Amino acid sequence: MADQSTNSVAFVRTEEVPASPPPANAAGPVKWMRENLFSTPVNTVLTIVAAYVIFKIITGAFPWFANGIWNSQSLAECREILQGTTGGCFSVLSERWNQLLFGFKYPPELYWRPTLAFVIFLLAAAPVLFFKLPRKLLIVTALFPFIAYWLIWGGSILTPLLALAGVAGGYVVYSRFVTNNFAMGFFGGIIAAFLIWTIGGSILPDGTITDGPMQSVPSRDLGGFMLNLMLGVTCVSLSLPIGIALALGRQSSMPFIKYVCVIFIEFIRGVPLITLLFVASVMLAYFFPPEATVDLFLRVVIMITLFSSAYIAEVIRGGLAALPKGQYEAADSLGLDYAQAMRLIILPQALKISIPGIVNVAVGLFKDTTLVSVISMFDLVGMIRGPILASTEWNGVYWELWLAASVLFFIVCYGISQYSQWLERQLATGHR
Amino acid sequence: MKKSVFLGALTVAGLAAGAAAAGTLDDVKARGKLNCGVTTGLVGFAAPDANGEWNGFDVSVCRAVAAAVLGDSSAVEFVPTTGKTRFTALASGEIDMLARNTTWTFSRDVDLKFTFVGVNYYDGQGFMAPKDLGVSSAKDLDGATVCIQTGTTTELNLADFFRSNNISYEPVPIETNAEAQQQYLAGACDVFTTDASGLAATRATFEDPSAHVLLPEIVSKEPLGPLVRHGDNEWGDIVRWTLNALITAEELGVTSANIKEASMEAGNNPEINRLLGTEGTLGEMLGLDAQWAKRAIEAGGNYGEIFEKNIGENTPIGLARGLNAQWTDGGLIYSPPFR
Numbered sequence: 001m002a003d004q005s006t007n008s009v010a011f012v013r014t015e016e017v018p019a020s021p022p023p024a025n026a027a028g029p030v031k032w033m034r035e036n037l038f039s040t041p042v043n044t045v046l047t048i049v050a051a052y053v054i055f056k057i058i059t060g061a062f063p064w065f066a067n068g069i070w071n072s073q074s075l076a077e078c079r080e081i082l083q084g085t086t087g088g089c090f091s092v093l094s095e096r097w098n099q100l101l102f103g104f105k106y107p108p109e110l111y112w113r114p115t116l117a118f119v120i121f122l123l124a125a126a127p128v129l130f131f132k133l134p135r136k137l138l139i140v141t142a143l144f145p146f147i148a149y150w151l152i153w154g155g156s157i158l159t160p161l162l163a164l165a166g167v168a169g170g171y172v173v174y175s176r177f178v179t180n181n182f183a184m185g186f187f188g189g190i191i192a193a194f195l196i197w198t199i200g201g202s203i204l205p206d207g208t209i210t211d212g213p214m215q216s217v218p219s220r221d222l223g224g225f226m227l228n229l230m231l232g233v234t235c236v237s238l239s240l241p242i243g244i245a246l247a248l249g250r251q252s253s254m255p256f257i258k259y260v261c262v263i264f265i266e267f268i269r270g271v272p273l274i275t276l277l278f279v280a281s282v283m284l285a286y287f288f289p290p291e292a293t294v295d296l297f298l299r300v301v302i303m304i305t306l307f308s309s310a311y312i313a314e315v316i317r318g319g320l321a322a323l324p325k326g327q328y329e330a331a332d333s334l335g336l337d338y339a340q341a342m343r344l345i346i347l348p349q350a351l352k353i354s355i356p357g358i359v360n361v362a363v364g365l366f367k368d369t370t371l372v373s374v375i376s377m378f379d380l381v382g383m384i385r386g387p388i389l390a391s392t393e394w395n396g397v398y399w400e401l402w403l404a405a406s407v408l409f410f411i412v413c414y415g416i417s418q419y420s421q422w423l424e425r426q427l428a429t430g431h432r
Numbered sequence: 433m434k435k436s437v438f439l440g441a442l443t444v445a446g447l448a449a450g451a452a453a454a455g456t457l458d459d460v461k462a463r464g465k466l467n468c469g470v471t472t473g474l475v476g477f478a479a480p481d482a483n484g485e486w487n488g489f490d491v492s493v494c495r496a497v498a499a500a501v502l503g504d505s506s507a508v509e510f511v512p513t514t515g516k517t518r519f520t521a522l523a524s525g526e527i528d529m530l531a532r533n534t535t536w537t538f539s540r541d542v543d544l545k546f547t548f549v550g551v552n553y554y555d556g557q558g559f560m561a562p563k564d565l566g567v568s569s570a571k572d573l574d575g576a577t578v579c580i581q582t583g584t585t586t587e588l589n590l591a592d593f594f595r596s597n598n599i600s601y602e603p604v605p606i607e608t609n610a611e612a613q614q615q616y617l618a619g620a621c622d623v624f625t626t627d628a629s630g631l632a633a634t635r636a637t638f639e640d641p642s643a644h645v646l647l648p649e650i651v652s653k654e655p656l657g658p659l660v661r662h663g664d665n666e667w668g669d670i671v672r673w674t675l676n677a678l679i680t681a682e683e684l685g686v687t688s689a690n691i692k693e694a695s696m697e698a699g700n701n702p703e704i705n706r707l708l709g710t711e712g713t714l715g716e717m718l719g720l721d722a723q724w725a726k727r728a729i730e731a732g733g734n735y736g737e738i739f740e741k742n743i744g745e746n747t748p749i750g751l752a753r754g755l756n757a758q759w760t761d762g763g764l765i766y767s768p769p770f771r
Contacts, residue, residue: 382472392749
């Protein structure tokens with residue numbers, strides 16, 4: 001066989017034919033549509049029906065948005081401007097946005113305070129959520145509860161400072177003893193903190209300030225989406241550690257601890273949240289004398305925290321159960337005690353498995369905070385159902401308000417969900 | 433059974449709380465603020481405006497009491513209550529009085545241990561239907577679907593009315609008034625029933641109110657009024673006579689415009705003199721000063737002025753006085769004499 005390049009024949013091609021573009025119906029959008037939308041007669045029909053529905057929805061809703069009125073003073077005025085054409089009265093949002101976000105009693109000149117607290121919250125949450133950020137930011141996180149309390153409720157700075165001192169004192173005691181004995185450090189720390197709070201509380205003057213930029217705002221003046229965010233953030237962050245403790249307690253070999261945890265979890269999970277909220281708002285009012293009632297916000301936080309911690313405990317128990325027994329034995333064989341084994345080996349793995357479940361509980365809990373509207377707290381839903389729809393100007397505006405509420409909730413919940421998926425990808429260490 | 437146990441528990445707790453807080457007047461004075469329970473929002477009766485200021489027909493009663501007792505109509509802490517929390521809030525002492533369009537019924541008065549101090553609005557359950565339905569009377573509603581709020585007395589009244597007239601209906605149970613409006617407009621039910629004042633307020637918000645008619649039948653008595661706990665009659669008297677002062681002021685022609693003049697010195701009408709404290713010692717008997725009623729009337733005007741300003745015919749709600757006219761004008765509003 002002779003070499004082709006030297007011994008060429010006229011009818012034999014020497015170079016490859018350049019690839020011609022694929023036929024128009026086998027490439028690009030056409031191909032994609034053929035494969036995905038019109039592959040079978042059934043799919044074709046479904047596609048056409050779906051396209052028609054989407055078209056109808058868009059053409060139906062578009063004028064409502066496009067003709068929306070943003071600058072009228074009342075529903076009647078808005079309808080007058082619209083003259084019977086389709087259009088939303090979004091002016092309820094532009095007129096009452098502050099009530100939707102902050103409630104109707106928070107002093108308007110102080111709106112900067114919760115706003116600033118929210119900005120600091122983003123800063124404080126960042127190092128917890130994204131562990132590649134510098135660890136020094138955690139100082140902001142540690143100080144955030146005290147700053148936020150001071151900013152939102154106002155009053156004397158001494159109150160949050162005392163709370164901070166208590167926590168700091170407790171931590172010092174804890175770190176002093178924890179090297180010897182975890183339990184001793186833990187309970188010693190709690191006792192120290194309570195001592196500082198009780199003694200300091202009796203010395204400190206009443207921290208109420210009646211005017212000025214840091215004037216006190218009582219809890220019942222809080223409202224709007226701010227209240228939902230506050231309840232959501234506080235209760236999720238409190239219920240995580242409690243949930244972990246409950247999950248571990250449920251697995252404990254000590255019968256007393258085990259049964260306390262089991263009874264607590266099963267009781268709370270067997271009761272609807274709204275019942276617990278009624279207990280918080282109605283029944284507790286009977287148990288305390290009228291003057292000495294615990295703040296309603298605090299009562300609600302306690303109830304929601306108890307509720308969600310029971311759920312989180314069950315989620316984490318699922319994570320603990322999913323770990324192979326060898327992990328526990330490995331920890332034992334290294335000579336680690338219970339606290340060390342849990343902190344260093346078991347919980348990091350169990351919590352990673354539990355992330356989707358925890359996020360699920362967190363999202364559900366955040367949306368459940370709207371239930372406080374039935375005990376006459378004016379969260380976002382309470383504001384819409386009560387004051388705004390009951391005002392003579394805006395009685396009868398529904399779609400615009402509820403759409404705004406769902407947008408706000410969607411942004412937060414979708415954000416949480418996206419974050420958890422990112423976190424799972426980050427933590428995927430290749431066990432599957 | 434369950435309900436009676438709950439009510440029983442409520443009563444015991446209410447009694448205990450009532451006994452503990454015997455000196456409500458002193459408590460209010462010491463606090464410098466009146467804790468007044470109102471609704472979380474009902475058009476015309478109580479709602480905060482864009483500035484967070486509470487306004488409305490029921491709110492005016494709270495303000496009048498605060499003005500009478502504390503001399504300042506803004507010294508009120510409005511405690512919003514829902515239909516479910518209102519009675520416990522009052523029984524537990526969280527609020528000093530409740531002015532929340534609450535119907536005066538036997539069981540609330542006797543079994544729940546409350547004292548209704550009077551009636552500030554005579555309401556009744558009515559029906560609203562689209563004009564196209566072509567009905568002119570509720571008795572034509574045989575077989576109609578009816579939107580109705582669950583868990584209220586309206587549900588029972590409706591059943592009674594249809595049964596006694598021997599006609600059938602299909603209830604569409606609905607949780608809130610707002611939802612009921614939407615369902616009714618969407619055509620989920622032929623008729624919408626609730627208190628007549630609520631129907632009028634709802635109809636006023638429709639894009640085309642003239643396409644809906646209120647049927648003439650009123651199927652229940654709903655006397656709405658402020659209430660206080662059992663066990664403190666002095667405090668009950670103060671709230672009762674503050675309300676009566678507003679009503680009497682209208683009857684005698686004392687308005688926020690002429691009250692300043694009328695209270696300067698004793699005039700020709702002895703009852704006005706006693707009311708405004710230029711004669712007699714009525715205030716002292718109540719444990720207040722002589723000017724108490726004057727301040728109460730100044731806070732928002734007399735009963736008629738309060739009515740016109742909040743729910744009257746010139747407001748979007750547009751309620752006629754009807755049963756709520758003075759007895760001299762053929763209505764039911766009647767105050768015992770000040771003497």
